[in-house]
Amino acid sequence: MKPFINVKYPSVDDLRNRAQKKMPKFAFDYLDGGCNEDINLHINRADLQKIQLMPQYLSDFEKSEMKTELFGHTYDAPFGIAPVGLQGLMWPNSTEILAEAAFKHNIPFVLSTVTTSSIERIAEITEGKAWFQLYHPAEESVKVDILNRAAAAGNDVLVILADVPTFGVRPRDTKNGLGMPPRMTLKNIVEVFKHPHWAMETLKHGIPNFQTLVPYMKKGMSLQQLAKFMDETFSGRLSEERIAKIRDQWKGKIVIKGVVNEIDAERAIKLGLDGIIVSNHGGRQLDCGESSIVPMTHLAKKYGDKIKIMVDSGLRGGPDIARAMASGAEFTFMGRSFMYGVGALGKKGGNHTITMLKKEVQQVMEQICCQETNSFPEHLIQKL
Numbered sequence: 001m002k003p004f005i006n007v008k009y010p011s012v013d014d015l016r017n018r019a020q021k022k023m024p025k026f027a028f029d030y031l032d033g034g035c036n037e038d039i040n041l042h043i044n045r046a047d048l049q050k051i052q053l054m055p056q057y058l059s060d061f062e063k064s065e066m067k068t069e070l071f072g073h074t075y076d077a078p079f080g081i082a083p084v085g086l087q088g089l090m091w092p093n094s095t096e097i098l099a100e101a102a103f104k105h106n107i108p109f110v111l112s113t114v115t116t117s118s119i120e121r122i123a124e125i126t127e128g129k130a131w132f133q134l135y136h137p138a139e140e141s142v143k144v145d146i147l148n149r150a151a152a153a154g155n156d157v158l159v160i161l162a163d164v165p166t167f168g169v170r171p172r173d174t175k176n177g178l179g180m181p182p183r184m185t186l187k188n189i190v191e192v193f194k195h196p197h198w199a200m201e202t203l204k205h206g207i208p209n210f211q212t213l214v215p216y217m218k219k220g221m222s223l224q225q226l227a228k229f230m231d232e233t234f235s236g237r238l239s240e241e242r243i244a245k246i247r248d249q250w251k252g253k254i255v256i257k258g259v260v261n262e263i264d265a266e267r268a269i270k271l272g273l274d275g276i277i278v279s280n281h282g283g284r285q286l287d288c289g290e291s292s293i294v295p296m297t298h299l300a301k302k303y304g305d306k307i308k309i310m311v312d313s314g315l316r317g318g319p320d321i322a323r324a325m326a327s328g329a330e331f332t333f334m335g336r337s338f339m340y341g342v343g344a345l346g347k348k349g350g351n352h353t354i355t356m357l358k359k360e361v362q363q364v365m366e367q368i369c370c371q372e373t374n375s376f377p378e379h380l381i382q383k384l
Contacts, residue, residue: 001104003355009344012316012337015353019091019343023198024191026176027090031339034283035168040291041283044314047291051323054381056369064365066358068373070108070308070331071157071253071274077358078373079321080108082312082335083133083159083257088116088208091349092201094342099125101350105358110159110333111212113146118211119153128154133257135161136242138235142216147249149212156252159277163258165237168285201346243271255310260295265303275308282313282335293324300328318360322368325376 009015020028034041068078081102087094095117102109103126111122113135122130132150137143150158170178177183192199202208210217217229238256247254255275256268268276278296280289292313300309311324312333324332341353364370368379 001101001351003358004348004351005355005359006345006348006352009352010356012340012353012356015337015340015344015349018345019340022195023090023343024188024195026173026178026188026191027198028343029172029176030086030170030178031090031336031343033170033172034287035170035285036287038283038287040280040285040287040289043291044280044283044293045316047293048314048320048323051293051327052381053322053326053364053368053376053379055367056379059369061366061369061371064362064370065372066361066365068331073156075108075331076106077354077361078325079315079332079334079357079361080131081110081338082333083110083112083115083161084335084339085112085114086116086208087112087339088205090339091342091346092198092205092208093347094339094349095122096125097342097347098338098350099130101354103127103129104351105354107354108157108333111155113212114210116208116211118214119146119149119155121211123153123155130155131157131159131255133159133161134246135164135234136236136238137233139233142233143246144249145215146212147246151251157255158246158250158252159255159257160238160243160246161236161257162238162264163260163279163281163285168281170284197346240267240271243268243273247272255308257312259299260290260292262299262302265299265307269303269306273307275310276303277310277312277333278329279312279333293327296324296329297327300330304328304330318357318362318364321357321361322364322370322376325373326380328377330374 009018066077068075081098095115099109099122108131110131110133112133132155177185253274255277256273257277258279259265259276260278278292280292292311296311308330310331311329315332315334316337321332338353342349345352370376370379
């Protein structure tokens with residue numbers, strides 16, 4: 001894929017502003033909002049922005065190299081696309097758009113169990129090189145079958161989700177009818193007509209559905225039945241026993257997403273997991289919790305030699321990636337930035353956003369004379 005930049009939208013903020021105009025309000029609010037009063041959402045950004053790096057201008061320096069090794073694969077940049085649920089609701093076909101862009105740019109794409117493309121479809125697009133995130137099913141047979149499908153699709157890395165034992169309280173989504181069951185209110189219908197590009201793309205690609213879960217759903221489910229299905233299908237709280245069973249079945253790498261404290265980190269190491277993504281679900285779950293970068297910094301220092309430490313939540317652009325890497329992360333993930341890109345630019349949004357972020361990371365590395373991504377910590381001057 002040839003790198004592409006639309007010069008009208010040279011930053012994530014520009015993409016966000018454009019996406020807000022192109023997406024129906026219920027879809028943009030679902031993407032953009034946090035839980036409760038959005039406090040956790042905002043401290044994710046505020047704490048990241050406190051981190052400072054030291055520029056160097058008189059050193060002998062030739063070039064920076066963004067390539068980063070993770071789990072035996074060398075990626076072209078130190079960031080990947082985080083799992084996002086209901087992507088096709090926010091922008092039609094966005095899961096496929098982002099998966100293809102990630103594959104062509106050689107960065108990780110993580111498919112959520114509850115997004116709008118199937119394991120098998122994303123495997124076709126990425127030649128089996130995507131990661132898969134598991135929302136833990138209540139029924140053992142469903143869990144076993146989903147994991148077998150992911151393995152058959154070629155996914156080497158499994159991400160198990162720890163931070164959704166219950167769904168976050170999201171007032172905007174409730175007002176917009178995106179609770180369970182969802183409601184298509186008159187207000188939402190008006191929003192659809194006000195955004196014809198989104199509406200036409202939805203007609204083209206079909207009403208979004210939980211494609212990975214289709215084999216386990218009855219045909220022709222009403223909204224009420226869908227709500228009951230989702231409530232009965234998933235049991236989000238993990239336990240050591242549940243994780244141990246997954247570890248026994250899954251032969252590839254396992255990463256746990258949502259760990260934010262030493263107790264859970266030590267359990268992950270004890271259970272033989274390969275990595276941790278320190279995450280607070282983008283500020284969408286616990287409004288009175290810490291930012292993601294604060295516990296990540298502590299966990300990386302204490303456990304970085306025992307398990308791979310990665311981070312998401314709050315990162316938006318290249319400087320944030322650099323801040324997180326300098327604070328001890330071995331890799332970073334983002335969700336909203338890529339969805340803003342697709343919401344703003346449609347099928348070109350994935351390529352644009354990845355290209356833009358690569359340029360931003362490269363620029364920071366050259367400013368601080370950082371030759372390789374694992375050298376970022378050497379340039380940290382302001383610690384949390």
